[in-house]
Amino acid sequence: MRTITYHEPRSVDEACQLLAELGSEARVIAGGQSLMVLLKQRIVDPGHLIDIKRVAELDHVRFDGGAAHIGALTTHRAIETGQPIRGKLPMLSEAVAKLGSVQIRNWGTVGGNLAHADPAGDLAPILIALGASVKVVSARGTRSLPLESFFQDFYETALGPDELLAEVEVPEPAEDVRACYVKESIRLGDMAIVGVGAALAIDENSGRCTNIRIIVGAVDRTPVRASRIEEALRGALPEKKALRDICQDGVADYHPLPDIHFSSDYKRTLMAVLIRNVLEKLIYGAN
Numbered sequence: 001m002r003t004i005t006y007h008e009p010r011s012v013d014e015a016c017q018l019l020a021e022l023g024s025e026a027r028v029i030a031g032g033q034s035l036m037v038l039l040k041q042r043i044v045d046p047g048h049l050i051d052i053k054r055v056a057e058l059d060h061v062r063f064d065g066g067a068a069h070i071g072a073l074t075t076h077r078a079i080e081t082g083q084p085i086r087g088k089l090p091m092l093s094e095a096v097a098k099l100g101s102v103q104i105r106n107w108g109t110v111g112g113n114l115a116h117a118d119p120a121g122d123l124a125p126i127l128i129a130l131g132a133s134v135k136v137v138s139a140r141g142t143r144s145l146p147l148e149s150f151f152q153d154f155y156e157t158a159l160g161p162d163e164l165l166a167e168v169e170v171p172e173p174a175e176d177v178r179a180c181y182v183k184e185s186i187r188l189g190d191m192a193i194v195g196v197g198a199a200l201a202i203d204e205n206s207g208r209c210t211n212i213r214i215i216v217g218a219v220d221r222t223p224v225r226a227s228r229i230e231e232a233l234r235g236a237l238p239e240k241k242a243l244r245d246i247c248q249d250g251v252a253d254y255h256p257l258p259d260i261h262f263s264s265d266y267k268r269t270l271m272a273v274l275i276r277n278v279l280e281k282l283i284y285g286a287n
């Protein structure tokens, strides 16, 4: 039988101190929804668990300096239902409502979801599309990095063994920005077969697309950008019927990783369809 020593810090400093002392011997636990599965299957086997659920400093949503600051312990449900996020970042609330079930959203945390780095996670595509960055803390100090460079491989992030994900910072979108997330899953609330988050602005004089970002989850080891489609639409005034070709051509170079249910070809086709759906919704307001 193995023994795991359980720690329950009450502050970020205390949690960082424990991480500095224990390093890769320890795992942080937040909601435990993903970590417990890994522990049961012995995919991870830490000697120490650092339970951060009682670190109140990590449970906050603040708006200042033109951005939302979302503490790592904020639950999915708080983002889905809480003001002022619903008012200022409605696209984020709507995206989170597609994650799991109410029970899962009541307990799972933003920090846990991102640090777990499941390529099919629902938060990364919409947050990257919105230009989010993450604040990471340790006993050595604090650093920020774009969320886009946080994901490094399957279930791997840029977090060092002594680091804690403390906060997600999401810039408040300008008034002309439109963004949304769509996913396709086998059953409502399942992980995505493919998920697409996108944001763009439409120039009010010319009607052209600017600042376009399209992020696709569940097709590769980390979320990927649909760069060719972004390029085709940047500064363009796309006609609705041209979008189908732009999306089909734009995914031709991708070879999505197949899974036990779906082939790579199926996922590539789904990628094109979902990206087109998102773009039609954002550009023309279609459902």
Ligand SMILES: Cc1cc2nc3c(=O)[nH]c(=O)nc-3n(C[C@H](O)[C@H](O)[C@H](O)COP(=O)(O)OP(=O)(O)OC[C@H]3O[C@@H](n4cnc5c(N)ncnc54)[C@H](O)[C@@H]3O)c2cc1C
Pocket (backbone or CB within 6 Å): 027, 028, 029, 030, 031, 032, 033, 034, 035, 036, 052, 072, 073, 098, 099, 100, 101, 104, 105, 107, 108, 109, 110, 111, 112, 113, 114, 115, 116, 120, 121, 122, 123, 159, 163, 164, 165, 166, 189, 190, 191, 192
């Ligand atoms: C039945 C079920 C259905 C689900 N459906 C979906 C879905 O449809 N879409 C989706 O995106 N997700 C889904 N999830 C995942 C879930 O929503 C949580 O987001 C996810 O499990 C992680 O959150 P957590 O707080 O439970 O993290 P934990 O399980 O506690 O931790 C996950 C990982 O992150 C690390 N970690 C946690 N917090 C931090 C931190 N602050 N700093 C550094 N490392 C940290 C842990 O060490 C661990 O490696 C589902 C989960 C379940 C159980």
